[in-house]
Amino acid sequence: MSHTYEYPRPAVTVDCVVFGLDEEDLKVLLIQRGVEPYAGRWALPGGFVRMEESLEDAARRELEEEAGLRTSHLEQLYTFGAPERDPRGRVITVAYFALVKLSAHHLQAATDAREAAWFSVWDTPKLAFDHADVLATALQRLKGKVRYQPIGFELLPPKFTLSQLQRLYETVLERELDKRNFRKKILAMDLLEELDEVEQDVSHRAARLYRFDHKKYKQLEKAGFNFDGSTTRSTNSSRRPASTSNSEAPSRPLLMTVLRNAPERGFLASP
Amino acid sequence: MSHTYEYPRPAVTVDCVVFGLDEEDLKVLLIQRGVEPYAGRWALPGGFVRMEESLEDAARRELEEEAGLRTSHLEQLYTFGAPERDPRGRVITVAYFALVKLSAHHLQAATDAREAAWFSVWDTPKLAFDHADVLATALQRLKGKVRYQPIGFELLPPKFTLSQLQRLYETVLERELDKRNFRKKILAMDLLEELDEVEQDVSHRAARLYRFDHKKYKQLEKAGFNFDGSTTRSTNSSRRPASTSNSEAPSRPLLMTVLRNAPERGFLASP
DNA sequence: CCCCCACCGTGTCCGCTGGACACGATGTCG
DNA sequence: CGACATCGTGTCCAGCGGACACGGTGGGGG
Numbered sequence: 001m002s003h004t005y006e007y008p009r010p011a012v013t014v015d016c017v018v019f020g021l022d023e024e025d026l027k028v029l030l031i032q033r034g035v036e037p038y039a040g041r042w043a044l045p046g047g048f049v050r051m052e053e054s055l056e057d058a059a060r061r062e063l064e065e066e067a068g069l070r071t072s073h074l075e076q077l078y079t080f081g082a083p084e085r086d087p088r089g090r091v092i093t094v095a096y097f098a099l100v101k102l103s104a105h106h107l108q109a110a111t112d113a114r115e116a117a118w119f120s121v122w123d124t125p126k127l128a129f130d131h132a133d134v135l136a137t138a139l140q141r142l143k144g145k146v147r148y149q150p151i152g153f154e155l156l157p158p159k160f161t162l163s164q165l166q167r168l169y170e171t172v173l174e175r176e177l178d179k180r181n182f183r184k185k186i187l188a189m190d191l192l193e194e195l196d197e198v199e200q201d202v203s204h205r206a207a208r209l210y211r212f213d214h215k216k217y218k219q220l221e222k223a224g225f226n227f228d229g230s231t232t233r234s235t236n237s238s239r240r241p242a243s244t245s246n247s248e249a250p251s252r253p254l255l256m257t258v259l260r261n262a263p264e265r266g267f268l269a270s271p
Numbered sequence: 272m273s274h275t276y277e278y279p280r281p282a283v284t285v286d287c288v289v290f291g292l293d294e295e296d297l298k299v300l301l302i303q304r305g306v307e308p309y310a311g312r313w314a315l316p317g318g319f320v321r322m323e324e325s326l327e328d329a330a331r332r333e334l335e336e337e338a339g340l341r342t343s344h345l346e347q348l349y350t351f352g353a354p355e356r357d358p359r360g361r362v363i364t365v366a367y368f369a370l371v372k373l374s375a376h377h378l379q380a381a382t383d384a385r386e387a388a389w390f391s392v393w394d395t396p397k398l399a400f401d402h403a404d405v406l407a408t409a410l411q412r413l414k415g416k417v418r419y420q421p422i423g424f425e426l427l428p429p430k431f432t433l434s435q436l437q438r439l440y441e442t443v444l445e446r447e448l449d450k451r452n453f454r455k456k457i458l459a460m461d462l463l464e465e466l467d468e469v470e471q472d473v474s475h476r477a478a479r480l481y482r483f484d485h486k487k488y489k490q491l492e493k494a495g496f497n498f499d500g501s502t503t504r505s506t507n508s509s510r511r512p513a514s515t516s517n518s519e520a521p522s523r524p525l526l527m528t529v530l531r532n533a534p535e536r537g538f539l540a541s542p
Numbered sequence: 543c544c545c546c547c548a549c550c551g552t553g554t555c556c557g558c559t560g561g562a563c564a565c566g567a568t569g570t571c572g
Numbered sequence: 573c574g575a576c577a578t579c580g581t582g583t584c585c586a587g588c589g590g591a592c593a594c595g596g597t598g599g600g601g602g
Binding site: 161162183202203205 | 547548549550551552553
């Protein structure tokens with residue numbers, strides 16, 4: 001193969017911002033570095049991309065290796081490439097973020113002896129590299145996403161109460177929400193399955209449990225994703241959807257409010 | 272420097288999706304490749320990241336080198352890293368996208384003799400590598416962004432008519448908009464300066480010209496941009512979701528609809 | 543046993559925005 | 573001077589977002 005590049009190459013890593021939720025707060029997964037630079041400091045789990053694996057595969061592998069953690073819903077966040085972000089030389093990192101049901105994941109100490117632990121996102125220790133920036137970016141993204149994608153459910157146990165869900169939203173958005181309005185809106189989405197169960201072991205009236213209806217969501221996702229075929233633009237006809245199968249194209253899944261079937265949907269967003 | 276990594280490294284490039292607008296259509300800037308692989312094919316402008324420059328700097332440099340084009344408003348889009356996306360070996364590319372006033376940029380043929388040209392985004396030739404995916408991703412992003420950021424103005428000349436603006440939105444969103452509603456909404460933003468001029472050289476009644484008011488926009492941006500200051504979170508103790516009443520922060524960068532002063536803004540988006 | 547406490551669960555009203563909808567005014571050109 | 577092309581304008585209604593309060597229920601403690 002004669003066309004190989006011979007320029008010096010930066011190193012490429014992936015880093016993962018993994019969010020979890022417990023009773024107290026929104027948590028982020030950190031690992032303690034065992035080697036220089038920043039030995040002893042806490043950092044986001046991550047590591048080098050291998051030559052034969054995709055970026056997302058690399059992120060998954062590192063999560064598994066460093067925290068014994070598997071997750072669906074891994075999403076590319078941003079790529080950080082400032083020349084001086086790593087004291088060892090040029091290292092570009094592709095950041096991913098993920099949501100996990102914290103309760104279901106007992107952290108297995110990392111295979112390579114480093115420690116892994118959950119920290120409140122509002123109160124982390126000093127982080128290695130530019131990981132504080134990465135975390136801030138991830139929080140911002142989470143805050144934005146939670147508004148138009150039902151991703152929050154990834155953070156809760158399979159069965160949850162509406163109060164839990166509301167607390168989740170309040171935590172992520174950093175503001176209080178009105179209970180009645182919240183319920184009205186959430187239930188109007190018609191994506192929750194009302195169970196014949198209530199929570200246990202509480203010293204007051206028990207709340208009803210709900211489950212996220214993945215099937216219905218998938219349906220809506222499909223149904224509401226026709227928004228590209230705008231039919232009648234005159235001049236040219238050959239607009240092609242471009243197969244999304246091949247590479248890692250981001251998929252903006254779907255809005256919670258797709259249900260509305262408005263002929264002329266808003267072209268500017270309401271906040 | 273003893274801590275240098277010695278793993279094999281992927282090559283890292285940047286690619287730019289540059290959009291422009293003319294009377295006919297939304298255009299994208301492409302260059303024709305002069306060397307293998309894909310010699311003769313059209314591709315997005317881009318190239319290798321140098322060891323001492325940031326990713327964004329690299330993108331700017333390549334744009335300048337390959338098309339003699341300078342732009343503000345360069346934004347990171349997505350990073351494409353599928354192992355087989357480049358036949359020469361592992362090449363990871365960080366894609367950027369940009370908007371330019373097409374009328375103001377006469378393309379200077381690339382310094383390295385490759386040709387540069389504008390193509391309708393709906394009717395491009397077959398692209399090299401996975402650049403069709405990159406373009407599709409960029410279009411999707413543009414479509415999303417135009418709704419809540421006044422970025423469209425980057426595509427128009429400094430003075431423009433509301434009809435031009437409307438055509439821009441219609442082109443990007445791929446659907447028709449109602450003229451009266453459009454004007455109502457756009458003018459309600461209060462970001463356009465109404466000029467005492469009308470367009471020239473038209474064979475019908477001339478339309479009034481407007482100018483985008485960058486000052487006002489910056490102000491609003493600042494006013495609505497306090498959203499990151501989560502630094503002041505009372506350490507751990509109890510979660511305190513911010514006072515409801517005053518000085519709340521809209522999460523997203525900046526909405527065209529910031530003007531509304533609603534105490535409890537929606538926590539789920541309207542489409 | 544009874545009371546208290548803590549949380550659960552529910553409905554209405556108002557203001558605003560989004561969106562549907564049509565026509566007279568103005569200027570050019572032949 | 574008439575035909576043509578685009579400009580510029582207002583109203584009405586439906587639906588959503590958001591403000592707002594209280595009785596119900598179950599457990600626990602006195």
